Amino acid sequence: MRTFTLKGLFVTAVFMVLGCLAIHAADGNLITKQITIKLEKAGTLPSKIGDTKKYKITNLKIMGEINGTDLRFIREMAGSNDIGQGTNGKLVTLDLSGSKIVKGGDCYYRVDNGYSTYYHYYTSDDVIGAYAFKNCSDLTSLTLPSSVTRIGDYAFYNCSGLTSLTLPSSVISIGEFAFRYCSGLTSLTIPSGVTSIGMSAFEYCSSLTSLTLPSSVNEIGIYAFHGCSGLTSLTLPSSVTSSIRDYIFDGLKECNYFIDSDLETYLAHTHDWKYIPVDEIKYYHNGQELTKLEIPSGVDKIGSYSFYKGVNLTSLTIPSSVTSIDRSAFEGCSGLTSLTLPSSVTAIGGSAFEGCSGLTSIYVSWESPLSIAASTFKDANTEKCILYVPKGTYDDYWLSNWGIFANIVEYDATGIDHITTSGEAKEISRYAADGQRLEVPAKGLNIVKYSDGSVKKVVVQ
Numbered sequence: 001m002r003t004f005t006l007k008g009l010f011v012t013a014v015f016m017v018l019g020c021l022a023i024h025a026a027d028g029n030l031i032t033k034q035i036t037i038k039l040e041k042a043g044t045l046p047s048k049i050g051d052t053k054k055y056k057i058t059n060l061k062i063m064g065e066i067n068g069t070d071l072r073f074i075r076e077m078a079g080s081n082d083i084g085q086g087t088n089g090k091l092v093t094l095d096l097s098g099s100k101i102v103k104g105g106d107c108y109y110r111v112d113n114g115y116s117t118y119y120h121y122y123t124s125d126d127v128i129g130a131y132a133f134k135n136c137s138d139l140t141s142l143t144l145p146s147s148v149t150r151i152g153d154y155a156f157y158n159c160s161g162l163t164s165l166t167l168p169s170s171v172i173s174i175g176e177f178a179f180r181y182c183s184g185l186t187s188l189t190i191p192s193g194v195t196s197i198g199m200s201a202f203e204y205c206s207s208l209t210s211l212t213l214p215s216s217v218n219e220i221g222i223y224a225f226h227g228c229s230g231l232t233s234l235t236l237p238s239s240v241t242s243s244i245r246d247y248i249f250d251g252l253k254e255c256n257y258f259i260d261s262d263l264e265t266y267l268a269h270t271h272d273w274k275y276i277p278v279d280e281i282k283y284y285h286n287g288q289e290l291t292k293l294e295i296p297s298g299v300d301k302i303g304s305y306s307f308y309k310g311v312n313l314t315s316l317t318i319p320s321s322v323t324s325i326d327r328s329a330f331e332g333c334s335g336l337t338s339l340t341l342p343s344s345v346t347a348i349g350g351s352a353f354e355g356c357s358g359l360t361s362i363y364v365s366w367e368s369p370l371s372i373a374a375s376t377f378k379d380a381n382t383e384k385c386i387l388y389v390p391k392g393t394y395d396d397y398w399l400s401n402w403g404i405f406a407n408i409v410e411y412d413a414t415g416i417d418h419i420t421t422s423g424e425a426k427e428i429s430r431y432a433a434d435g436q437r438l439e440v441p442a443k444g445l446n447i448v449k450y451s452d453g454s455v456k457k458v459v460v461q
Contacts, residue, residue, distance in 0.1 A: 030090055031057045039064030043105045046073045055088045061095035067105030068123040071132060075108065078136040083110050083118075086135075092161070093141045100147055101126060108132065128155045130175065137161050140184070144168055151178050153198065160184055163207075167191050174201050176221060183207055192216055197224050206230050215239040215260070226250045238266070244273040252278045255309075259285045263296050270304040270326065280311040280332075291335075295319055302329045304349065311335055315461060320344045325352050334358050338443075338461030345370065354378040361444070362405075363388045363459050365413035369400040382406055388445075389413075411445060 035057050037048050042065040049057070054077050062070075072082050077091040103124050109131040110118035121130055128144065130152035137160045146168045153175035156162065163184045167174075169191045176198035179185065186207045190197075192214040199221030202208065208228050212235040220243045225231065232253040238260050249255075255278050259266050263285065274281065283290040292315035295302065302325045307313055309332035316330070320342045327349030330336070336356050340363040341348075350373035353359070359380050364370070367390055387405040389397045390413040397408055411433065430438040431447040438446065441460045449455050 029056055032059060034059040034061055034093070034095075036061045036063065038062075039066070039070070041065070042067040042102050043069040045070040049073070049077075055090060058090050059093040060091055061098070063098040065100050065102045066096070066123070067102050068108040068121075069105035071101075071108040071123060072106055075133065075136060078133070079138040080135040082108060083112070084131075084135045090138065092138055094139060095143045096145050097143045099145045101128070101145055109134070126150075126170075128152055130154055131157070133159055135159075146170065149173075151175055153177055154180075156182055158182075167194075169193060172196075174198060176200060177203070179205055181205075190214060190217075195219065197221060199223055200226065203227050209233070211235070213237065213240055217243070219243050220245075220248055222247055223250075224248050225252075228252075241271065241273045244276070249276050249278065252276065254279060255281045257281050257283050259283060259290075264299055267295065267299050267302050267306055271308070272305060274305040274308040275328070278309055281307075281309045282312055283307060283310055291315070293317065295322060297321055300324070302326060304328055305331070308332060318342055318345075323347070325349060327351055328354065331355055337361070338459065339363070340459045340461075341365075341370075348372050348376055350375045351378060352376050353380065356380050359385045361386050361388065361461070363411075363413075363445075364402075365390055367393060369393070369397050369402050372401050374401060374404075376401075377404065 037045065039045060039062065057077060075081065076087045077089040079087055079089040081087055101123055105123060107120040107122055109121040113119055123129055126147045127150045128148055132152065132155045134154050134157040137158060139159055140161045140163050142162060142165055147170055148168050149170050149172055151171060151174045155175060155178045157177055158181040160181060160183045162182050163186055165185065165188065167190065171191050172193050173196045174194060178198060178201045180200050180203045183204060183206050185205050186209065188208060188211065190213060193216055194214060195216055196219040197217060200223040201221065202225050203223050204227040206227065206229045209230050210233040211231060215237040217240045222245055226247050227250065229251045231251065233256065234249065234252055235256040237258045289312065291312050293313055294317040297319045298321050300321055300323050302322060304326040306329045308328055311332065311334050313333045314335045316336055316339065318341065321344065322342065323344055324347040325345060328351045330353050331351050332355040334355060334357045337358050338361045339359060343365045348370065354375055357379060362385060382404045383406045385405060386407045386409055387402060388409050388411045391410045394408055394410050397403065429449045430441060432438055432442060433445040443460050446458050446460050447455065448458050
């Protein structure tokens with residue numbers, strides 16, 4: 001009985017395998033090699049391929065001019081008809097690099113207007129028109145014609161299978177909802193000539209990990225990159241910041257920001273656009289990342305959000321020309337360890353140093369405490385950070401908003417000229433505040449004699 005049962009199981013397994021092979025053989029009717037079609041005349045693709053083969057081709061390259069008739073046929077091959085309903089199409093790879101989109105032919109897509117009639121869409125010269133590939137979710141790879149200048153609204157809406165796409169350098173605009181729900185798209189290069197990106201253009205492209213926007217962009221619609229939950233890096237030139245609004249980069253983790261003007265001009269302006277949900281911003285100037293920032297002498301104002309979330313900023317020099325530091329100017333600069341505020345500063349905005357959790361020392365030289373908001377040093381480690389104040393002013397600082405610091409230490413604040421980092425200055429001798437000779441720079445207040453004969457007090461951080 002056992003032998004019979006085993007034989008029976010074996011026979012059953014054989015039939016199952018043969019059945020799978022039969023199904024595979026049926027699927028084997030698919031044409032997986034690249035098929036190249038050269039069109040002598042626009043609108044002739046249906047007659048070139050025919051109805052018997054249009055649902056079998058998986059890899060297609062088209063040469064020549066394409067109009068609405070051809071695009072409608074391509075849509076059917078790619079799994080979606082002219083009203084967005086599914087077909088039996090199996091096309092996954094489409095190469096249009098040798099093609100040119102032209103005006104004419106049949107309507108390639110229809111949208112119900114709610115009154116039992118349709119809006120009809122037709123091709124235009126060198127334009128990927130509205131709804132052109134909407135719901136073609138089986139497409140995984142697409143190469144566009146090199147002559148394309150515009151990507152229309154909803155052009156690739158819900159092309160969830162699309163993993164890579166190269167936009168030709170000729171493209172100047174990307175329409176609203178153009179790539180919404182392209183959840184499989186992992187990489188994207190936006191050409192240097194693009195000037196506008198429409199509302200929700202890349203919304204919910206959740207697989208995008210990095211994005212570089214060119215300096216040509218001057219308009220970005222709301223929600224353009226909303227829901228791009230996988231986006232961890234954004235490279236953004238400062239020329240596009242005027243168009244950035246709330247919700248555009250929701251979920252962003254990291255931003256690379258390039259200051260393409262001189263620091264004096266940059267610092268003179270507010271940068272409110274930076275108040276976006278971002279974990280960190282890396283700042284670059286003249287091709288170098290700014291980790292040690294020396295504010296140019298002569299600058300009198302540091303604008304709002306100037307170095308917001310600059311987590312890699314470790315050193316900061318503020319000259320005596322600065323009179324105001326606006327709100328959130330250095331908010332989130334968690335890498336800063338020491339701060340010296342010159343007496344020339346007469347106003348510090350709310351949250352100016354909020355989130356500067358790495359601060360261990362702050363030197364001030366006002367004889368009367370400068371008024372600050374409760375948020376100015378919010379989330380700083382006020383238990384660990386030492387606040388150094390002029391001799392005889394301890395009580396005044398302890399009773400003011402500066403009293404949030406648990407450790408307030410008096411020191412001789414007269415004559416401090418600037419803040420410096422270890423190894424920055426060239427000197428012939430160096431002494432601690434108590435007069436002890438130092439062989440190397442020591443953290444805190446140093447007295448330095450320079451080769452030109454000058455003697456200065458400096459703060460080493």
